[in-house]
Amino acid sequence: MDARPLDWTEKYRPKSLDGIIGNRKAIEIIKQWAYKWAKGIPKEKKGLLIYGRPGTGKTSAALALAHDMGWNYLELNASDTRNYRAIRDILGGASTSSALFGTGSQITLIILDEVDNMASRFDIGGWSTILQFLEITRQPIVLIANDFWNGVVPNLKIPLNKFYRLCEIVQFYPPPYKAAKAYLINILKKEGIGFEEEAIDLILKKNIVENENVDLRGAIRDLQAVALGKRRITVKDAELVGWRDREANIFQTLGIIFTARNFRRAWLAALRVNMTPDELLEWLTENVPKIYTDPEDLALAYDFLSRADVFLGRSIRRQAYSLWAYATELMSGGVSIARRNTSAKGSWKITSSSWKKTYLSVKGDLDLIKSAAIKLRHVLHSGWKEFIREDLPYLRLICKKNPKVLASLIAFGNLTKEEAAAIVDEDVSSPIVKEAWEIKSQIKDEIVKEMHKVETKKGEKEETHKEKKTPKKTPKKKIKPKTLFDM
Ligand SMILES: Nc1ncnc2c1ncn2[C@@H]1O[C@H](COP(=O)(O)OP(=O)(O)OP(=O)(O)O)[C@@H](O)[C@H]1O
Ligand SMILES: [Mg+2]
Structure with missing residues (x-):
């Protein structure tokens, strides 16, 4: 995403x-x-x-x-x-x-x-x-x-x-240096941010990929990171940007976050890693207790991580992805400045995170539940982790009592039979899964009809309401991407 x-x-x-x-x-x-x-x-x-x-x-x-x-x-x-x-x-x-x-x-x-x-x-x-x-x-x-x-x-x-x-x-091909430079300067002008020309040159140089050509996406990302909260970018700011290693590696990134003791440096490292904030959060949560041996450091780091988690949850619930940025700041910069007493020396062993460890109490096939949850996030407006943590226990109960609810999840999430079975933690051949599977199309039709009725009524109401206040505008024709599910 x-x-x-x-x-x-x-x-x-x-x-x-x-x-x-x-x-x-x-x-x-x-x-x-x-x-x-x-x-x-x-x-x-x-x-x-x-x-x-x-x-x-x-x-x-x-x-x-x-x-x-x-x-x-x-x-x-x-x-x-x-x-x-x-x-x-x-x-x-x-x-x-x-x-x-x-x-x-x-x-x-x-x-x-x-x-x-x-x-x-x-x-x-x-x-x-x-x-x-x-x-x-x-x-x-x-x-x-x-x-x-x-x-x-x-x-x-x-x-x-x-x-x-x-x-x-x-x-x-990656665009040539001169054109890329003009592109970055144009962005800064539109954003109303001043700059020292050498700062732009430095960012561009750190993003050169072939001969004199530039990785423009990388350069734009670095420019934004450097410009955040600034009215003018200086060479000193641009120096903070590391040389872009093609695949910013998670192990290196965690290394920087754990050793930086500098909020901005840690945060820049987090921005460059090719990972979503919730994935990064998992890696940090998994590794912090192994690295931060001092209890005070650890407590403070966890405090930042849990705040980041709250922001991430909110951003998913409200579909406000700009909150991601705050979550990233909290988890990277926060963890970095939390280390006060733990020594940076010694051999640190960073291990990969296993999301399944978090959900040991959840019964059922976690891989299938996760894939179902990802498909359902547009319907339920929650991220997959929240779904497993918060929605699943209730939904499981409701579905078990009423196969129609399971049928509607299958229909709107395009779930496979195996995923549906995992949601209720039953076998695919169990009566409840069988019944839900049989009635899924019928349920979808019913719900769509109901929604259509509600929409039409709402539309009529809004129309009459609006007409009194403002003259009607002719809607602009938008080119809307079709989804395969519109077919
Ligand atoms: N030639 C270009 N002209 C203008 N903007 C560009 C150009 N190349 C990259 N960009 C900038 O970089 C961003 C990423 O470009 P885009 O997603 O089109 O790359 P892509 O070639 O599809 O990459 P990928 O192979 O990773 O999918 C764009 O949103 C734009 O801001
Ligand atoms: Mg692409």
Whole structure:
């Protein structure tokens, strides 16, 4: 989940292809490919493969293309297993799925992100299914990969020239130094933050990846970290940023947090680790008692960790992801300054966290409960840990008394039978799971109808209420991403 609204990489993600820096040749090819689709279904090259190293603007380009062309889009990526199942279903029945492959004039751009992971990680029939999909599709498809030669080609199992007939192929490169610098300066101007030019140069230099090219995403992240709470950035601020090691490693990060004794340094390290705050919290909780041998240090560190946990809980419940930032500060900076008496010398052994240890009292298959909880978080508005800790005991009771409740969870969370059984801690062949499974579609229809009634009534009320006060505005037409569940 890379969805912190205050994250500058999101805030300044280019909306249009013209906003993407560098990569002009690739963008011209992308535009030509799209114009062909706008005229009708092309016979060849129905797909477009964009490949290139992380953070070069590939996903942004695909989204910007949909925006520029006024197309809907449907985005599927490798980190979303829910979507993976859905892709598999759709790909499996592609030719008969009339909603997606219908003859309507509205074009929907299908974006299959991270295809180099997709094909190997999940059982979606692999590349053969994707290739088949490229032959029959009636909608434009963008495939995105990091590594074409090592990640895609070896898996194709068809001659390359055949693939070239199915796909236009473009490579994205990290943008050149000068353009990246202008981009960062533009962000600072928009944010109203002053700067010493050398500070920007220092941040850029620490993010150089190839020759004179820059990892722009990394540079934007560092810029935001340095700029936080500042009206002007100086070289001294920029010096705080470490040299970006490609995969900021969790062990190194914990090492920095435990030894820094400096709030800001620890916090910068936490920002750079490729992990969500709740994962980092688990690692810290697991390791703090092994490292902080002094009871006072330990108590204070735990105090910070529990506060961070409260913020994380709130951010998930209220869907206010900006609170994540506070949680990260508390857990990293807090733990770091809590160490007063514990010596930094000696051999520290950092171990990986096991989330299951926290839930020893919960009966049932924890892996299945976790995957069900992740699927249900949009319905229940709670994170998976809260679900297990707080909701599950009650929900289990209610479901056992009333299979309709279990049926509705199955329907709205798209749960598998095994996951449903884990929620009630019963066998898949138990009467309650069987009954819920049989009535799931019927229950979904009933609930949707009920919700529709309530919505219509509410809408009518609001309309009459509004009309008295303000003149009616014509709603702006939004390009809404379809989800597979709208099909
Ligand atoms: N060429 C670019 N032009 C403008 N902004 C860029 C460019 N490349 C990266 N960025 C910035 O970096 C962020 C990440 O870019 P994006 O998500 O498109 O990268 P990606 O190539 O899809 O990376 P990954 O392979 O990790 O998915 C964007 O939101 C944007 O702020
Ligand atoms: Mg991407």
